[in-house]
Amino acid sequence: MANFLVPIFVLGIILYAFKQKVNIYESFLVGAKDGLVTTFKIAPAVIAMVFATNIFLNSHFLDFVFSYFTPFLEAVGIPNSILPMAMVRPISGTASLAIMSNIFELYGPDSFVGRLASNLQGCTDTTIYVLALYFSSIKVTKTKHALSAGLFADFVGIVAAFIITFLFFG
Amino acid sequence: MVTYIWVFFVIVGSFFTIFTGNVEALNNEILKGGADGLKLLSEMLPLLVLWTGIMQVAEDSKILELFSNLVRPFLCKLFPSLPKNHPALGYIASNICANALGLGSAATPFGLKAMECLQEDNPCKDTATEAMITFLVLNTGGVTIVPTTVIALRLMHGSANPSEIIITSILATLCSNVSGLIYDYFKRRKKHG
Known part of the structure; x- marks a missing residue:
């Protein structure tokens, strides 16, 4: 079903524009040029963020921090790979997807951990990355409570994902 | 703010890599880091x-x-600082919808465009406006109704019911979003006294 959404969306716009006698091709080019300019504007921010996230994630600092929690987590029956995934989720979508895929391989997608990982991935977005990208695209540096609000929402989402998975599949 | 995160990532990451005796990996990371971004x-x-x-x-x-007329009544409640016909509202609506359908990559252009529109009316160009923050809270909460990537991966790994996590995902997302919006609401109210 989801496969139809994008084509319907695009076709709908083009058909409607055609009906309204918009010069579709010219319009498209104007917008596309805008997109090109935007890409160049955000390029430094994207490269800078990817650089920093890579150094941070590949240092395995998070694994080190969470290795202390392992005995406690194992007692409750939560494999230790799930917490790093929860921590990585707000930083990098690709990294958390990689951990999730790893969990699926080890425990299977229909295991409790597999379902928990699925819900973790779905419950929030890459807050830090999005904030950095959106704010640097318009050169805003004073972001007030944006980060704390985003991280607070993430935290609640992660806790909720744990509780909800326990309730539904536990 | 972004500066602190960036510096924190680089410093903690670098030192930890050096302490664990993996200077070679760090070297590699620094030299090829730009390519990943590209x-x-x-x-x-x-x-x-x-x-x-x-x-x-x-x-x-x-x-x-x-x-945007369709979703306007709802969005106006969330963005009281924006006039009813603000051009950003259409992009915000498109961004939320694309996100909701799990089309993260299609959502980004709308989001960037929305920020650009909001920035035009911003009296203080280096400071985030209230509307920007509310939008980002909504956006980073990721109102995902159909987590397409997750479902695809579950299917790939042989799940018997790949889409069984849709409802639980929506519930978790709702908790996250509502709490983010409440937090934002109280922060705003506090400022106005």
């Missing part, structure tokens, strides 16, 4: 160009306006 950009570029093109068509045909 790779991400090259994946984003065609999408951004295509979608901003399509959205320009949508804007010129006034369908974006029709669409």
